Amino acid sequence: MTPSSAEARKAWIATLAKAPPARLADLMPSLPPHDLLRAPEVGAVMVRGRTGGTGAAFNLGEMTVTRCSVRLGSGPVGHAWVQGRDKDHARRAAVIDALMQTDAAADLAARVIAPLQAEAEARRAARAAKAAGTKVEFFTMVRGEDN
């Protein structure tokens, strides 16, 4: 896989993982036939932080994660690791990852990935706007004579 296609795959995998499961199911209600290489499995990932934000790594605590791997009849293999315990979410994300490596990619990118990205960006922007509304603007009072 070329570096640029790896970057593109990273991006769609992240989008699928972070998508609200119900929304992903709305956009992709039915899945093509596929074999489960690894049935959806719920587990934990240890989340690490860095001392002082930039220093040595330490273990902060775990988060729940579900992973799944599938193979389409035509050959491509798809993988998913998604936050939470929703097995359907992991399976759907893995199938879409596999389909994104086929001729269906352009259609899926437009029909599933792009709307998910736009919605995530809208959520982020809405929250950022709320935060910006709470930014303090100080009014400076000039006191005394400075010359």
Place this chain on the structure above:
Amino acid sequence: MYVAVKGGERAIDNAHQWLAEERRGDLAVPELTIPQIREQMKLAVNRVMAEGSLYDPDLAALAIKQARGDLIEAVFLIRAYRTTLPRLAASRPVATGAMAVDRRISATFKDLPGGQVLGPTFDYTHRLLDFALMAEGEPPTGAAPLSPIPFPPGGGEAPGPAAPPDAASDAPPSPRVGEGWGGGAPRLPHVTGFLNRDGLIETAEASDRTPPDLTREPMELPADRALRLQALARGDEGFVLGLAYSTQRGYGRTHAFVGELRIGTVAVEVEIPELGFAVEIGEIELTECETVNQFKGSRTEPPQFTRGYGLVMGQSERKAIAMSLVDRALRWQELGEDFTGAPAQDEEFVLMHCDNIQATGFLEHIKLPHYVDFQAELELVRKLRAEAAALREAAE
């Protein structure tokens, strides 16, 4: 001697059935749903996730419901569930500098780049009961959002991007409000980052050495800082708060300022073996606190500020601030400070007692049957009393 060790099954079954009824409460009141708890008791959910050491808001909400709102019992349920999960991987260290912040304040720099962002805070509320919340009906969130205060006041042109601080200058960095270091991604620099540039504060050198994990190996003392931070991050908020407060009152004083407190979401990135590269698998909310503490110098180092660090799952700033104070107090040896015997400086005292599940387990076990132990004590007291009485009689 034998005592009855069986029996009570019926009593236990009935007790549990009654517990379920009490959990539900008055049937005329609608039952709480998990989404209601997750959305409306969010800070309780956050605390259960942080101390349960498992980020999963739905499970934490379920635990709170099952535990009837007893948060330590809920943490216990989460810890028990956690042990059933296979560990699939460890994440890359989260990048808090790239956090999408809801709140970000500094008590040391008024005009820090990116500004003081208050976020959804209890600060500046009057702590008066709001009886409007008791009334049925829609909350006032449907109202139009308040617009930010226009800047500069009275209109005119907004200030341009601030220039990065001049390392050669003596003046403290004090860029204008609002624009960060000029363009680029919406990354908010850490306050300690620009103190670092001037060498005024100790640096935290990046290292990707695999940190120790107290959930895998029993904690050994002395612990390194990574292990201490793990223990504090999952430690009881009340205990860590009390210790932090004790340092402020003089038991291991460290003169802390909140250099920066930030709350927001970060992406969690994991190296996926089957893919051969790292991908973002989700987002979590974190609270991070960095303190700037009294300076010290030594023969080899010029005087500079030192740092304490707190990082907690969810929105939990009391815990994050407390954690950073206790982290700093525990660093006395590394920084060449005196051990004053203060509890917050005593690594064993802090680390062995900050876990509320360990503490609850040992504390509450004394309510369980100790009939044989107690029978032995009873026999002993009777014997001693008989001997004492015999001695008295002999003396008379």
